Amino acid sequence: xxxxxxxxxxxxxxxxxxxxxxxxxxxxxxxxxxxxxxxxxxxxxxxxxxxxxxxxxxxxxx
Numbered sequence: 001x002x003x004x005x006x007x008x009x010x011x012x013x014x015x016x017x018x019x020x021x022x023x024x025x026x027x028x029x030x031x032x033x034x035x036x037x038x039x040x041x042x043x044x045x046x047x048x049x050x051x052x053x054x055x056x057x058x059x060x061x062x
Contacts, residue, residue, distance in 0.1 A: 007051050007055060008051070008052070008055070011044075011047065011048045011051055014044055014047075014048075015044060015045075015048065
């Protein structure tokens with residue numbers, strides 16, 4: 001349970017960092033960076049979801 005909470009905390013910090021990088025004005029970012037950010041954000045969300053699912057799975061099996 002503690003491990004699960006720690007992993008959630010790390011993931012929320014990663015999401016916060018991703019959100020902070022998104023606040024850079026759009027006209028100062030090239031299109032490729034924007035695409036990279038969108039892909040990275042999706043990957044982070046998928047990872048977050050995967051960790052949440054595996055965390056709940058581990059909790060339910062114990």
